Amino acid sequence: MKKAKLLKALFSPRGVLFIRIFLGIVFIYAGAIKINDPQAFANIIGGYAIVPFWLLNIVAIVLPCVEVLLGIILPLPFWRRGSAILATLLFAVFLAAITTSVARGIDIDCGCFSTEVGSNPVTWLTICRDIIFLILGAYVLFREYRRVP
Amino acid sequence: MRDFLISGIRQALLVVVIGSTLGLMFNSVRTDKMPIIAPTLSDMEISIAEAEKMYREGRAIFIDARDSWSYAAMGHLPQAINIQPHDNLEPHLEELKKGAGEGKRVIAYCDGEGCRLGTEVAQALSSSGVPNVCVLHNGWTLWEKAGLPLEKSKEQK
Numbered sequence: 001m002k003k004a005k006l007l008k009a010l011f012s013p014r015g016v017l018f019i020r021i022f023l024g025i026v027f028i029y030a031g032a033i034k035i036n037d038p039q040a041f042a043n044i045i046g047g048y049a050i051v052p053f054w055l056l057n058i059v060a061i062v063l064p065c066v067e068v069l070l071g072i073i074l075p076l077p078f079w080r081r082g083s084a085i086l087a088t089l090l091f092a093v094f095l096a097a098i099t100t101s102v103a104r105g106i107d108i109d110c111g112c113f114s115t116e117v118g119s120n121p122v123t124w125l126t127i128c129r130d131i132i133f134l135i136l137g138a139y140v141l142f143r144e145y146r147r148v149p
Numbered sequence: 150m151r152d153f154l155i156s157g158i159r160q161a162l163l164v165v166v167i168g169s170t171l172g173l174m175f176n177s178v179r180t181d182k183m184p185i186i187a188p189t190l191s192d193m194e195i196s197i198a199e200a201e202k203m204y205r206e207g208r209a210i211f212i213d214a215r216d217s218w219s220y221a222a223m224g225h226l227p228q229a230i231n232i233q234p235h236d237n238l239e240p241h242l243e244e245l246k247k248g249a250g251e252g253k254r255v256i257a258y259c260d261g262e263g264c265r266l267g268t269e270v271a272q273a274l275s276s277s278g279v280p281n282v283c284v285l286h287n288g289w290t291l292w293e294k295a296g297l298p299l300e301k302s303k304e305q306k
Binding site: 038040042047053054055056057064066067069073084085108144 | 158278
Protein backbone atom coordinates (compact mmCIF):
# COMPACT_ATOMS: atom_id res chain seq x y z
CA MET A 1 0.00 0.00 0.00
CA LYS A 2 2.77 2.37 1.04
CA LYS A 3 4.77 1.34 -2.04
CA ALA A 4 1.81 2.13 -4.31
CA LYS A 5 1.41 5.54 -2.69
CA LEU A 6 5.11 6.27 -3.14
CA LEU A 7 4.98 5.29 -6.81
CA LYS A 8 1.84 7.38 -7.31
CA ALA A 9 3.55 10.37 -5.70
CA LEU A 10 6.64 9.86 -7.88
CA PHE A 11 4.56 9.76 -11.05
CA SER A 12 2.54 12.83 -10.07
CA PRO A 13 3.48 16.34 -11.28
CA ARG A 14 4.66 17.09 -7.74
CA GLY A 15 6.92 14.05 -7.89
CA VAL A 16 8.49 15.32 -11.11
CA LEU A 17 8.95 18.76 -9.56
CA PHE A 18 10.61 17.13 -6.56
CA ILE A 19 13.03 15.28 -8.86
CA ARG A 20 13.75 18.52 -10.74
CA ILE A 21 14.52 20.29 -7.45
CA PHE A 22 16.73 17.40 -6.33
CA LEU A 23 18.69 17.34 -9.60
CA GLY A 24 18.92 21.13 -9.48
CA ILE A 25 20.54 20.95 -6.04
CA VAL A 26 22.95 18.27 -7.32
CA PHE A 27 24.05 20.50 -10.23
CA ILE A 28 24.34 23.65 -8.10
CA TYR A 29 26.39 21.86 -5.45
CA ALA A 30 28.68 20.16 -8.00
CA GLY A 31 29.17 23.38 -10.00
CA ALA A 32 29.75 25.67 -7.02
CA ILE A 33 32.60 23.51 -5.70
CA LYS A 34 34.33 23.51 -9.09
CA ILE A 35 33.89 27.27 -9.62
CA ASN A 36 35.89 27.74 -6.44
CA ASP A 37 38.97 25.96 -7.83
CA PRO A 38 39.03 25.76 -11.65
CA GLN A 39 42.72 24.87 -11.77
CA ALA A 40 42.24 21.78 -9.65
CA PHE A 41 39.21 20.90 -11.77
CA ALA A 42 41.29 21.26 -14.96
CA ASN A 43 43.81 18.80 -13.52
CA ILE A 44 41.04 16.34 -12.72
CA ILE A 45 39.58 16.59 -16.24
CA GLY A 46 43.10 16.02 -17.59
CA GLY A 47 43.25 12.78 -15.60
CA TYR A 48 40.38 11.34 -17.63
CA ALA A 49 42.56 11.69 -20.76
CA ILE A 50 39.55 12.26 -23.02
CA VAL A 51 39.61 16.05 -23.45
CA PRO A 52 42.40 17.51 -25.63
CA PHE A 53 44.92 19.39 -23.53
CA TRP A 54 44.26 22.76 -25.13
CA LEU A 55 40.56 22.45 -24.19
CA LEU A 56 41.13 21.58 -20.51
CA ASN A 57 41.15 25.13 -19.18
CA ILE A 58 38.11 26.33 -21.08
CA VAL A 59 36.08 23.28 -20.02
CA ALA A 60 37.16 23.83 -16.40
CA ILE A 61 36.16 27.49 -16.64
CA VAL A 62 32.74 27.15 -18.31
CA LEU A 63 31.36 23.76 -17.20
CA PRO A 64 30.86 24.66 -13.50
CA CYS A 65 28.94 27.84 -14.43
CA VAL A 66 26.78 25.90 -16.89
CA GLU A 67 26.06 23.36 -14.12
CA VAL A 68 25.06 26.04 -11.61
CA LEU A 69 22.86 27.85 -14.15
CA LEU A 70 21.24 24.56 -15.14
CA GLY A 71 20.65 23.74 -11.47
CA ILE A 72 18.88 27.06 -11.00
CA ILE A 73 16.74 26.68 -14.13
CA LEU A 74 15.77 22.99 -13.67
CA PRO A 75 12.96 23.54 -11.11
CA LEU A 76 11.76 26.81 -12.69
CA PRO A 77 8.68 26.88 -14.97
CA PHE A 78 10.54 28.07 -18.08
CA TRP A 79 13.06 26.45 -20.47
CA ARG A 80 11.76 23.17 -19.06
CA ARG A 81 12.52 21.19 -22.22
CA GLY A 82 16.02 22.60 -22.61
CA SER A 83 16.95 22.06 -18.96
CA ALA A 84 15.66 18.46 -19.06
CA ILE A 85 17.59 17.73 -22.27
CA LEU A 86 20.80 19.35 -21.02
CA ALA A 87 20.63 17.62 -17.61
CA THR A 88 20.16 14.21 -19.24
CA LEU A 89 22.92 14.90 -21.74
CA LEU A 90 25.38 16.00 -19.05
CA PHE A 91 24.63 12.96 -16.88
CA ALA A 92 25.15 10.72 -19.93
CA VAL A 93 28.50 12.39 -20.71
CA PHE A 94 29.66 12.16 -17.09
CA LEU A 95 28.63 8.51 -16.93
CA ALA A 96 30.46 7.72 -20.18
CA ALA A 97 33.62 9.47 -18.95
CA ILE A 98 33.58 7.70 -15.58
CA THR A 99 32.77 4.29 -17.07
CA THR A 100 35.54 4.46 -19.66
CA SER A 101 38.09 5.50 -17.03
CA VAL A 102 37.08 2.57 -14.80
CA ALA A 103 37.14 0.20 -17.78
CA ARG A 104 40.62 1.41 -18.76
CA GLY A 105 41.79 0.97 -15.17
CA ILE A 106 42.77 4.62 -14.77
CA ASP A 107 43.08 5.52 -11.12
CA ILE A 108 41.72 9.07 -10.97
CA ASP A 109 39.55 11.38 -8.93
CA CYS A 110 35.96 11.73 -10.04
CA GLY A 111 35.86 15.52 -9.69
CA CYS A 112 32.10 15.16 -9.30
CA PHE A 113 31.55 16.80 -5.93
CA SER A 114 35.06 17.73 -4.88
CA THR A 115 38.28 19.03 -6.43
CA GLU A 116 40.55 17.74 -3.66
CA VAL A 117 43.01 15.09 -4.77
CA GLY A 118 42.17 11.65 -3.37
CA SER A 119 38.86 12.72 -1.86
CA ASN A 120 36.58 11.40 -4.58
CA PRO A 121 38.03 8.32 -6.31
CA VAL A 122 36.15 6.79 -9.23
CA THR A 123 34.69 3.42 -8.29
CA TRP A 124 31.81 1.21 -9.41
CA LEU A 125 29.70 2.99 -6.76
CA THR A 126 30.32 6.26 -8.59
CA ILE A 127 29.01 4.61 -11.75
CA CYS A 128 25.89 3.34 -9.91
CA ARG A 129 25.24 6.83 -8.54
CA ASP A 130 25.57 8.36 -12.00
CA ILE A 131 23.26 5.74 -13.49
CA ILE A 132 20.61 6.77 -10.93
CA PHE A 133 21.10 10.45 -11.85
CA LEU A 134 20.83 9.57 -15.53
CA ILE A 135 17.61 7.60 -14.96
CA LEU A 136 16.12 10.52 -13.02
CA GLY A 137 17.16 12.96 -15.76
CA ALA A 138 15.73 10.73 -18.48
CA TYR A 139 12.49 10.39 -16.50
CA VAL A 140 12.15 14.17 -16.19
CA LEU A 141 12.81 14.46 -19.93
CA PHE A 142 10.23 11.77 -20.71
CA ARG A 143 7.60 13.47 -18.52
CA GLU A 144 8.38 16.79 -20.17
CA TYR A 145 7.87 15.19 -23.59
CA ARG A 146 4.58 13.64 -22.49
CA ARG A 147 3.44 16.98 -21.05
CA VAL A 148 3.50 18.55 -24.52
CA PRO A 149 -0.04 18.61 -25.93
CA MET B 150 8.57 15.10 -31.31
CA ARG B 151 10.48 17.26 -33.84
CA ASP B 152 9.16 20.53 -32.37
CA PHE B 153 9.94 19.28 -28.88
CA LEU B 154 13.53 18.51 -29.84
CA ILE B 155 14.10 21.72 -31.79
CA SER B 156 12.81 24.02 -29.06
CA GLY B 157 14.47 21.89 -26.36
CA ILE B 158 17.88 21.95 -28.04
CA ARG B 159 17.55 25.70 -28.62
CA GLN B 160 16.84 26.24 -24.93
CA ALA B 161 19.69 23.91 -23.89
CA LEU B 162 22.10 25.81 -26.15
CA LEU B 163 20.98 29.08 -24.56
CA VAL B 164 21.77 27.70 -21.10
CA VAL B 165 25.21 26.58 -22.35
CA VAL B 166 25.94 29.96 -24.00
CA ILE B 167 24.82 32.01 -20.98
CA GLY B 168 26.63 29.69 -18.55
CA SER B 169 29.82 29.79 -20.63
CA THR B 170 29.70 33.59 -20.87
CA LEU B 171 29.29 33.85 -17.10
CA GLY B 172 32.18 31.41 -16.62
CA LEU B 173 34.50 33.40 -18.89
CA MET B 174 33.49 36.70 -17.24
CA PHE B 175 34.04 35.21 -13.81
CA ASN B 176 37.47 33.90 -14.85
CA SER B 177 38.51 37.28 -16.24
CA VAL B 178 37.95 38.99 -12.88
CA ARG B 179 39.57 36.28 -10.75
CA THR B 180 42.89 37.11 -9.11
CA ASP B 181 44.16 33.63 -10.07
CA LYS B 182 42.64 33.60 -13.55
CA MET B 183 43.60 30.78 -15.90
CA PRO B 184 44.63 31.13 -19.54
CA ILE B 185 41.58 30.12 -21.60
CA ILE B 186 43.64 28.06 -24.03
CA ALA B 187 46.40 26.01 -22.42
CA PRO B 188 49.77 26.21 -24.21
CA THR B 189 50.39 23.42 -26.71
CA LEU B 190 53.18 20.90 -26.48
CA SER B 191 55.26 22.44 -29.28
CA ASP B 192 55.31 25.73 -27.34
CA MET B 193 56.68 23.92 -24.33
CA GLU B 194 59.60 21.83 -25.63
CA ILE B 195 63.18 22.99 -25.12
CA SER B 196 66.49 21.50 -26.23
CA ILE B 197 69.23 20.07 -24.03
CA ALA B 198 71.42 23.06 -24.91
CA GLU B 199 68.76 25.48 -23.72
CA ALA B 200 68.21 23.45 -20.53
CA GLU B 201 71.95 23.42 -19.84
CA LYS B 202 72.15 27.18 -20.38
CA MET B 203 69.25 27.74 -17.94
CA TYR B 204 70.97 25.48 -15.41
CA ARG B 205 74.35 27.24 -15.73
CA GLU B 206 72.63 30.59 -15.25
CA GLY B 207 70.79 29.28 -12.16
CA ARG B 208 67.46 29.78 -13.90
CA ALA B 209 66.23 26.16 -14.04
CA ILE B 210 63.87 24.32 -11.73
CA PHE B 211 63.86 20.66 -12.76
CA ILE B 212 60.84 18.42 -12.34
CA ASP B 213 61.59 14.70 -12.49
CA ALA B 214 58.44 12.91 -13.67
CA ARG B 215 59.85 9.38 -13.39
CA ASP B 216 58.85 6.98 -10.65
CA SER B 217 60.22 7.63 -7.16
CA TRP B 218 62.56 4.62 -7.27
CA SER B 219 64.30 5.86 -10.44
CA TYR B 220 64.49 9.31 -8.91
CA ALA B 221 66.15 8.12 -5.71
CA ALA B 222 68.22 5.15 -6.89
CA MET B 223 69.33 6.20 -10.39
CA GLY B 224 69.72 9.85 -9.50
CA HIS B 225 68.19 12.98 -10.91
CA LEU B 226 69.04 16.36 -12.36
CA PRO B 227 70.32 18.93 -9.81
CA GLN B 228 67.72 19.77 -7.15
CA ALA B 229 64.98 18.18 -9.24
CA ILE B 230 61.59 17.77 -7.58
CA ASN B 231 59.97 14.38 -8.08
CA ILE B 232 56.40 14.93 -9.33
CA GLN B 233 54.52 12.28 -11.27
CA PRO B 234 51.34 12.66 -13.32
CA HIS B 235 48.21 12.60 -11.11
CA ASP B 236 50.25 13.57 -8.03
CA ASN B 237 48.83 16.29 -5.84
CA LEU B 238 50.44 19.46 -7.22
CA GLU B 239 49.23 21.70 -4.45
CA PRO B 240 52.28 21.38 -2.12
CA HIS B 241 54.60 22.43 -4.96
CA LEU B 242 52.60 25.18 -6.64
CA GLU B 243 53.59 28.09 -4.42
CA GLU B 244 57.31 27.36 -4.70
CA LEU B 245 57.13 26.80 -8.46
CA LYS B 246 55.05 29.91 -9.11
CA LYS B 247 57.50 31.95 -6.99
CA GLY B 248 60.48 30.57 -8.90
CA ALA B 249 58.83 31.09 -12.29
CA GLY B 250 57.86 34.61 -11.23
CA GLU B 251 61.56 35.31 -10.59
CA GLY B 252 62.34 34.41 -14.20
CA LYS B 253 63.26 30.76 -13.72
CA ARG B 254 62.02 28.05 -16.09
CA VAL B 255 60.30 24.98 -14.77
CA ILE B 256 61.72 22.10 -16.82
CA ALA B 257 59.95 18.73 -16.64
CA TYR B 258 61.62 15.57 -17.90
CA CYS B 259 61.46 11.82 -17.83
CA ASP B 260 63.46 9.11 -19.59
CA GLY B 261 63.14 7.61 -23.06
CA GLU B 262 62.01 8.78 -26.50
CA GLY B 263 58.50 7.46 -25.94
CA CYS B 264 58.12 8.74 -22.39
CA ARG B 265 55.27 11.23 -21.97
CA LEU B 266 55.39 11.58 -18.19
CA GLY B 267 57.37 14.83 -18.38
CA THR B 268 54.89 16.24 -20.85
CA GLU B 269 51.91 15.24 -18.71
CA VAL B 270 53.40 16.81 -15.59
CA ALA B 271 54.34 19.97 -17.53
CA GLN B 272 50.80 20.23 -18.86
CA ALA B 273 49.29 19.71 -15.41
CA LEU B 274 51.56 22.38 -13.92
CA SER B 275 50.83 24.76 -16.74
CA SER B 276 47.08 24.33 -16.43
CA SER B 277 47.49 24.86 -12.66
CA GLY B 278 48.73 28.35 -13.39
CA VAL B 279 52.51 27.81 -13.18
CA PRO B 280 54.12 30.02 -15.85
CA ASN B 281 57.35 29.30 -17.76
CA VAL B 282 56.85 25.53 -17.81
CA CYS B 283 58.61 23.52 -20.49
CA VAL B 284 59.55 19.94 -21.33
CA LEU B 285 62.98 18.46 -21.93
CA HIS B 286 62.05 15.44 -24.01
CA ASN B 287 64.03 12.31 -23.08
CA GLY B 288 65.72 14.61 -20.57
CA TRP B 289 67.37 12.07 -18.25
CA THR B 290 69.23 10.25 -21.03
CA LEU B 291 70.27 13.44 -22.83
CA TRP B 292 71.51 15.06 -19.61
CA GLU B 293 73.45 11.97 -18.58
CA LYS B 294 74.99 11.54 -22.08
CA ALA B 295 76.06 15.17 -22.09
CA GLY B 296 78.01 14.50 -18.89
CA LEU B 297 76.18 17.20 -16.99
CA PRO B 298 75.97 17.13 -13.17
CA LEU B 299 73.60 14.67 -11.55
CA GLU B 300 72.46 14.22 -7.99
CA LYS B 301 71.72 11.03 -6.11
CA SER B 302 69.62 10.87 -3.02
CA LYS B 303 67.63 8.36 -1.06
CA GLU B 304 64.95 10.96 -0.56
CA GLN B 305 61.52 9.82 -1.64
CA LYS B 306 58.84 12.29 -2.61
